[in-house]
Structures are given as C-alpha cells and as structure tokens.
Amino acid sequence: MPEHLIEADAQAIEITALRKSELSGWLDPQPDRLRGWIKATGFCAEPGSVCLVPGEDxxxxxxxxxxxxxxxxxxxxxLPxxxxxxxxxxxxxxxxxxxxRAALGWALATYAYERYKSKAAKPPPRLVWPESCDRARVEAAHDAIALVRDLVNTPASDMGPAELTHAAERLAARFGxxxxxxxxxxxxxxxxxxxxxxxxAAASHRRPRLADLTWGDEANPRLTLVGKGVCFDTGGLDLKPSSNMKLMKKDMGGAAHVLGLASMIMAARLPVRLRVLIPAVENSVSGxxxxxxxxxxxxxxxTVEIGNTDAEGRLILADALFEASRDKPKLLIDFATLTGAARSALGPDLPALxxxxxxxxxxxxxxGDAESDPLWxxxxxxxxxxxxxSKVADLVNASDSPHAGAIxxxxxxxxxxxxDIAWAHLDVLAWNGSSRPGRPEGGEAQGLRAVFAAIAKLFPAK
Incomplete structure (x- = not known):
C-alpha cells in the first residue's frame, strides 16, 4: 500500500495544477500580492515547474x-x-x-529501495488521496510495481532460485x-x-526450480503467464565480460514482472483461471x-544444440512454455529479459512485443498508449x-548471425x-539506467500496466 498517500489532513497545503493556457485566467481574480509573487518568481506554468507561494506568516x-x-x-x-x-x-x-495518474505518479515517485541502508532517507512529502481516485486500482498498481522493483533490486546473494520461488509462494498465500x-x-x-x-551448474548450492502458481475458478477462461527467472547470469562457459555481467542480478526480471502482473489480476478478481510458471535458475560455471x-x-x-551458453533464458522458457500450452489457455503471455538485441533496436524504455x-x-x-506504458x-x-x-539437432539456441537477435x-x-494459442512475448530490460521522476535508477516494471489493462479488457470483471 502506498504509505505516502494519506487520509484527509486539515493542515494539508493546496497544490494547484495549471496548464500554460490556464495560468492567465487563474491569476486574474487573485490578490495583487499573489500576482506580484508569481511575476517576481517567473513562474509560467511550464510543465513540471513549481512555485512555492508564502503566506503572510x-x-x-x-x-x-x-x-x-x-x-x-x-x-x-x-512533484515530491x-x-x-x-x-x-x-x-x-x-x-x-x-x-x-496523480496518485500513482506520486506513489511511484516516493518509492525507495532501502533494504541495505543503515540510515533511512528523509521521508518524502505526503499527498491526501484525491476523492475521485479509485484507490483499489492505484494501490494494486503501486504494490505490483513496487514488488517488481524490490525483486529486481535485490542482489543475487539474497535472490536465488529458492528466494524467487518463495516470493511466488508468499504471493499465493496472500491471495489464496x-x-x-x-x-x-x-x-x-x-x-x-x-x-x-x-x-x-549451480545445483551444489542453488538447485534449479520451477514454481507453478494457480488461482481462480477452474471454469473460467485460462490465462497463463510465464516469466524468465535467471537469478544471476554469468553467461556460463561463454562467460560474459565484467561490464555485461555487472547487472545480471536483474536477469530474473521477467519472473518479477509476472508476479507483479499476477498480483494485479488477483487483486482485481478478474474472472480467469490464472496460472503462473516461473523457471528459476542460476547460470553458473562449474564442471x-x-x-x-x-x-x-x-x-x-x-533437441537443442547449444550455440551459446549465454542464450540460456530461452532454454528454460522452452520447457515452461510447452508446459503452459498443455492445458490450452485462452491467452499466454511471457516476460523475459531476453536479448541485448532488443535494447539495441528499441533502447532501454521500449519493451519489444x-x-x-x-x-x-x-x-x-x-x-500501452493509454497507460503511458508503451510497447513496440x-x-x-x-x-x-x-x-x-542445426546440423545435428532439431534447432540451435543461438544463431551465429550477428543480425535479428531479438527476432x-x-x-x-x-x-x-x-x-492455436494466442501468445505474446515481451522482451524487457527491467531496469532504469538513470533516475527520472517516478522512475528511480534500478529495477523497473515495464509493460506491466499496459498488459494488465489489456487483460482487464479481454477478461472484464463481472
């Protein structure tokens, strides 16, 4: 729940949002003192600009x-x-x-990952819930995005296959x-x-796992989500260079996304038979x-010939997707931090669909367009x-060609x-390389609100 959205507060300071086209009309009836202050500060209602107006005291x-x-x-x-x-x-x-949008934007802007901080940051300002806001929708979206960010931000030392599948078990317990x-x-x-x-290769200390979560009336249409859960990716024997390995704690970002999406679906009680499959592994180097x-x-x-041991995510997804197809869901969606090629094509902010x-x-x-959560x-x-x-198997996991890697x-x-199954695959980065309003540097949910909105349209609540 967004802790920096609060109930009514008689001492709460008013925030008046104005577009440039509205500023002049709003100023006309204001007292001379206020108009003079606005002129002196140069406030022109440029998007994102703020003017702090003092009182007489x-x-x-x-x-x-x-x-x-x-x-x-x-x-x-x-704002915050x-x-x-x-x-x-x-x-x-x-x-x-x-x-x-205002409530969710404020809530996401006050998110901070402080699990390992010995000293808490200064508390951000609080916003009184807007009266016309659907609190349940905002809370569900905030909690889902915070869950994704928290899981992705957690270092691999504390987010291995066991911890990731435990997160799925905790979510299941929360929603029955x-x-x-x-x-x-x-x-x-x-x-x-x-x-x-x-x-x-990591089984001596981190055994691979498959989490299989189910929820909802079995008579409802089947919706299945699959998320790539590579909790750390060294690249295997095709070892990544250090610059590429540094952020590989986020390689379970697809799994984090489907857990966040599942939480929104269950919170909204959409009329679906939900299934979530998360193959969870660490791609390590050993004998x-x-x-x-x-x-x-x-x-x-x-059979699959290994062209590159660093193309491991698609291997674990292969088993999970085939299992997901077994009970013929009406819709199957997977999320994965799958390829650098998708980032080369679309940059860090646009998930490839x-x-x-x-x-x-x-x-x-x-x-995606309606939710300001674009896909491409x-x-x-x-x-x-x-x-x-492949010359020796049914297919190879990675082509030798330098082209079309995401495809x-x-x-x-x-x-x-x-x-015969309606299927969509989202190749996401799950990471903000730098901070922007509401999107701090670190783990990020990308395409999550877009996909939930689409699912809610396809399977409307009764």
Whole structure:
C-alpha cells in the first residue's frame, strides 16, 4: 500500500495544477500580492515547474504546479522531489482519470529501495488521496510495481532460485492461490530437462526450480503467464565480460514482472483461471555446466544444440512454455529479459512485443498508449527461422548471425508454443539506467500496466 498517500489532513497545503493556457485566467481574480509573487518568481506554468507561494506568516501557503496539456502518469511524479516535507492536497480536485495518474505518479515517485541502508532517507512529502481516485486500482498498481522493483533490486546473494520461488509462494498465500515448486532432480523426474540443464551448474548450492502458481475458478477462461527467472547470469562457459555481467542480478526480471502482473489480476478478481510458471535458475560455471555444441533435450521432445551458453533464458522458457500450452489457455503471455538485441533496436524504455495475433497486438499496443506504458511491436519474421537450423539437432539456441537477435530469440520460443494459442512475448530490460521522476535508477516494471489493462479488457470483471 502506498504509505505516502494519506487520509484527509486539515493542515494539508493546496497544490494547484495549471496548464500554460490556464495560468492567465487563474491569476486574474487573485490578490495583487499573489500576482506580484508569481511575476517576481517567473513562474509560467511550464510543465513540471513549481512555485512555492508564502503566506503572510512566512510559511508555505500553497503550491503552483505546471502541467502539460496532455498530462500523463509521470507529470505528477515530478512533484515530491520539489516539495518540502509535509502534507499536501490537490485543489481543485482533478477528474477521475487524472486523479488516478496523480496518485500513482506520486506513489511511484516516493518509492525507495532501502533494504541495505543503515540510515533511512528523509521521508518524502505526503499527498491526501484525491476523492475521485479509485484507490483499489492505484494501490494494486503501486504494490505490483513496487514488488517488481524490490525483486529486481535485490542482489543475487539474497535472490536465488529458492528466494524467487518463495516470493511466488508468499504471493499465493496472500491471495489464496496454490503454488507448487519442483526442485533440483525433481525437474528431471517430471521432464523439465532444459531447466535442469541450465541450472545444474549451480545445483551444489542453488538447485534449479520451477514454481507453478494457480488461482481462480477452474471454469473460467485460462490465462497463463510465464516469466524468465535467471537469478544471476554469468553467461556460463561463454562467460560474459565484467561490464555485461555487472547487472545480471536483474536477469530474473521477467519472473518479477509476472508476479507483479499476477498480483494485479488477483487483486482485481478478474474472472480467469490464472496460472503462473516461473523457471528459476542460476547460470553458473562449474564442471557440470552445459558446453557449447552440447545437445539438450526439452520437455517438448525437440533437441537443442547449444550455440551459446549465454542464450540460456530461452532454454528454460522452452520447457515452461510447452508446459503452459498443455492445458490450452485462452491467452499466454511471457516476460523475459531476453536479448541485448532488443535494447539495441528499441533502447532501454521500449519493451519489444512479439505476437502473430493481430487482435492481441492491437489490444496491447492501445493499452500501452493509454497507460503511458508503451510497447513496440517487432515481427516474428518466419524466414529468419532458418538461422536456428542445426546440423545435428532439431534447432540451435543461438544463431551465429550477428543480425535479428531479438527476432530469432522470439522465433525460438514460438517453437514451443501451440500455434492455436494466442501468445505474446515481451522482451524487457527491467531496469532504469538513470533516475527520472517516478522512475528511480534500478529495477523497473515495464509493460506491466499496459498488459494488465489489456487483460482487464479481454477478461472484464463481472
């Protein structure tokens, strides 16, 4: 729950949000003292600008805030860092859509990951809940995003396969869901050979696992989420250079996303039979590590030649996606921090969306635009499938070609999805390289609100 959104406070200072086009009309009836102060400070209601207005006693009387004409979620996220401590309220009250954006933007701007800090940071300012705000929606979105950020920000020393699947178990307990975890050699016994092969190098201290969470009425349409849970990725024997390995605690970001998304779905009580599959491993180096040109078995029965041990995420997803297809969900979505190629193509802020279902693509893209949580569609270009051909196995996990890395990774995953199932794959970074209002440096939820909005449209609450 957002702790910096509070109930009514009689001492709360008013924040008046103004667009540039509204400033002159708002100033006309104001007293000369206030108009003179605004002129002296040079406040012109530029988006994101703030004017602190003193009262006659020298204290802070009100705040003026410049708002963009098409203010999105992140507009109000700029406020907390520019205000002194205290309680504030929006006046006049914004209409419901803007009220929710304001509350969520404020809440996300006050997020801080302080688990390892010996001294807590100075408390940020607090905002009185806008009256027209749907609190449940804001709380669910905030809690989901905070969960993703917390999981991704946690160092791998405290976020291994066991801790990640424990997070799934805690979420299940919170919402009355069921969660089963297959551990270590149990993966071989239950025919998840690719998950086991990737994680076995760390099995002496961190056994690979598969978390399988289910929730909701079995009579409801089936919705399945799959998240890549590589808790740390050394690259395996194809070892990453130190500069690329440094952030690999975030390689379980796909798993964090599906846990956050699941929390929103269950909080909204959407009429679905939800299933969440999280293969959780550490890709380590040991005498038991998979090698380049090894051939691995998969749950589907297809064999995979290892072109690169650093293309391990798609291997664990292969087993999970094939299992996800087994009970024919109406919709299957996976999240993964899968390729650097997607970042090269789209940069850090745009998750790559892959799907061959046109209606699903349109629904997801429209939701991204509406929620200020954009996605960008890349093609599942079938002719590139030849790049995954192997001379000794059914396919190779990584092409030798330097081109189309994100596309060939998505095509690899598609091999393990039933073609009759509506499926979307999101290749996300799950990280902010620098801080912006509402988006501090560190772990980030990307595409989460967009996908939830699309799911809520496809499976509306009764």
């Amino acid at each position: 020298g204290g802070l009387d009100r705040v003026l805030f410049g708002l963009a004409e098409d203010a999105d979620l992140w507009a109000y996220a700029a 860092a520019k205000l002194p401590a205290g309680a504030y309220r929006l006046s006049p009250e914004p209409p419901p859509p803007l009220a929710e 869901a069921q969660c089963r975890v297959v551990v270590g050699d149990g993966l071989l016994a239950e025919n998840y050979p690719a998950i086991h092969a990737v994680g076995r 038991d590590a998979m090698r380049p040109l090894d051939v691995l078995a998969t749950r589907k029965g297809l 892959f799907t061959d279902n046109e209606q699903l693509a349109r629904t997801l893209l429209d939701a 569609r890349l093609p599942l270009h079938k002719p590139y499938r030849r790049m995954l051909d 060939t990774a998505a095509l690899f995953l598609q091999e393990f999805v039933d073609p």
